[in-house]
Amino acid sequence: MTLAPAQRTAPAAAWTDARLLLALEEVVEGELNRHLKVAKEWMPHEYVPWSQGRDFDGVMGGEAWELGQSKVTPLGRVSLVVNLLTEDNLPSYHHEIATMFGRDGAWGTWVHRWTAEEGRHGIAIRDYLLATRAVDPVALERARMEHMGAGFESDNAHSMLHSVAYVAFQELATRISHRNTGHFSGDPLCEQLLAKIANDENLHMVFYRNLLKAALEIAPDLAMQAVRDVVTQFRMPGHGMPGFERSAAQIAIGGIYNLRIHHDDVLMPVLRHLRVLELTGLGPAGLQAQQELGLYMDGLNTQATRFEERQAALLARRAAAAERKAG
Template sequence: MQRELTQIELLQELSGVAEQNVNRHLSMTRDWNPHDYVPWDEGRNFSALGGADWDPAQSQLSDVARAAMITNLLTEDNLPSYHREIADNFSMDHAWGHWVGRWTAEENRHGIAMRDYLLVTRAVDPVKLEEFRMTHMGNGATSEGHTGAELGDRSILHLVSYVTFQELATRVSHRNTGKACNDPTADKLLQRIAADENLHMIFYRNICGAALDLAPDQALRAIADIVTGFQMPGLGMPDFRRNGVLMAKHGIYDLRQHRDEVVMPVLRKWKIFEREDFGAVGEQARDELAVFLADLEVQAAKFEEMRDRSLAREAARRERTGLAV
C-alpha cells in the first residue's frame, strides 16, 4: 500500500522538478507589453473629462463576443485570490516562490491589456464592468470555485491538478473569444494571452505528471476529484451563468470542448489509462474517471443536439423576419 505523503514532503520531493520547469518556462516564454495590443487612436474621454459616456451603439462586438470578453476579463481580475491560494500551497521558498511571482506578473498583463482594449474601443459598458469587478473581487475565488472552508482536505496535488485543466480551459476560451470578436486587434491580443496560458498549463501539467510518478494513488485521487467536480474560477461572478450559456451556445467554450480539448489531452499526456503503477486507491479513482468521462460524452452529445436545434430555429426566425421586411 502506498504511503500518503504530507504537503511538506510533496513540496520537498517535487522541488527539483519545479526548478527544472521554471527554467524551462523562462527559456520559452516571450515578454510582451500590454500597450502594444491596444488601439489607442480609437480612445476618447468619458464625461468626467468632458467627453461622452458609453452608449451600446458604440460597441462593435456581438452580444456573444461581449459576454465572452467580460467573463474572461473578470476571471483574470481575481488574480489576487489565485495568487494567495497558490502561494499558500506552494510556499514562497526557492523555485516555488520564483514561479509564484513570475506566474502572477505574467497573468497580471492579461487583465491590463484586456481592460485597456475594452475601454479604448468602448466595447462594453465601463460602469457595469467596474461594478462587476468590485463584486467579483470582493467575493474572491479559490480553485474549483469553492470557499476556503470547503478546501480543508485539499492539497498541493488538488491545486496543480486544477490549474492544469483550468489554464488549458482558459487558453481555449481566450482563443475562441478572439475569433468571435471579428476584430484583428482583439484576435491578436487574445492569441498572445492564450500562448501565455498554454505555457502556464505546461508547467502545472509537468508538476502533476511528476507527482503521479512520485505518489501515483495520491495524485490520481486528486485528479479524479478535480475532473469530476471541475468548475471554472468565474463561478459566482455577476451574469456568469447567462454568459456561460451564450459562450457554450456559440462555440466559445462548451462541454465538447471541455472534454475533447481540455480533459482528454491532459489525461492522455499523463497516460492515466495505460499506467500500471496504481494500487487500490488509484484503481478506484481511475474507474470513477472512466465512468465520468463516458457520461460526459453523453452529456456533450445531448447538448450539441439541443444547440443545433436551437440555432436552426433562430436562423429560420431570422429568415422569416428578413422575408417579411
C-alpha cells in the same frame, strides 16, 4: 528528473503536502528554467488601439457609452467580460497558490513569475475594452467590485496535489476560452491580443501538466485521486461572478466554451498526454479513482453529444426566425 527509489516506492500515507513540495522542488526548478527560456516578452500596450479612445461622460465631460460604439460582436462582448472578471481576481489566486506552494525557493519564484505574467492579461483586456468602447465602463467596474469583493476560494483545496491537478486543466481551459473569444470577437486586433494571452496560458498549462506528470510518478495513488476529484468537480474560476450562469450559457451556445469543448479540447488532451487512464501499478484507492474517472469521462462524452444536439436545434430555430424576419 530521475527519482530516487525511496521516492518511487513511498506509501501513499507517507506523502504529506510538505514532503511532496520538497520532492517536487527539483521538477519545479527544471520547469521554471524551461519556461523562462521559451516564454517571449510582449507588451500589452502594443495591442491596444489607443487612437480609438476618447473621454467618457462624467468628470471629463466626454461622450457617454452606447452599445453601438464598438464593432465587437455581442457574443464576443459577453465572453470578454467573463474573461476579464476572471483575470481580475488575480490577488485571490496569488494568495491561494502562495499559501499552498510557499514563497521560497523554486516554488516561490514560479508563484511570483506566474502572477506577473497573469497580471498583464487583465491590464491588456481592460485597456482594449475601454479604448474601443466595447463594454459599458460603469457596469464593468461595478461587476469588478462585486466579483473581487467576494474573493475566490478554490474548490480543490484538499491538498497540494489537488491544486496542481486543477491548474493543469484550468490553464488549458482558460487558453481555449481566450482563443475562441478572439475568434468570435469580430475584431482582428482583439483576436491578435487574445492569441498572445492564450499563448501565455498554454505555457502555464505545460508547466503544471509536467508537474502533475512527476506527481503521478512519485505518488500515483494520491495523484490519481486528485485528478479524479478535480475532473469530476471541475468549475471555472470565474463561476462566482455576477450573472455567470447566463453568460456561460451564451458562451456555450455560441461555441466559445461548452461541454464538447471541455471534453475534447481540455480534459482529454491532458489525460491522454499523461496516460492517466492507462497508468498501471496503482493500489486499490488509485485503481478505484482511475475507474471512476473513466466512467465519468464516458458519461461526460454522452452529455456533450446531447448538448450538441440541443445546440444545433436551437441555432436552427434562430436561423429560421432570422430568415423569416428578413423576408
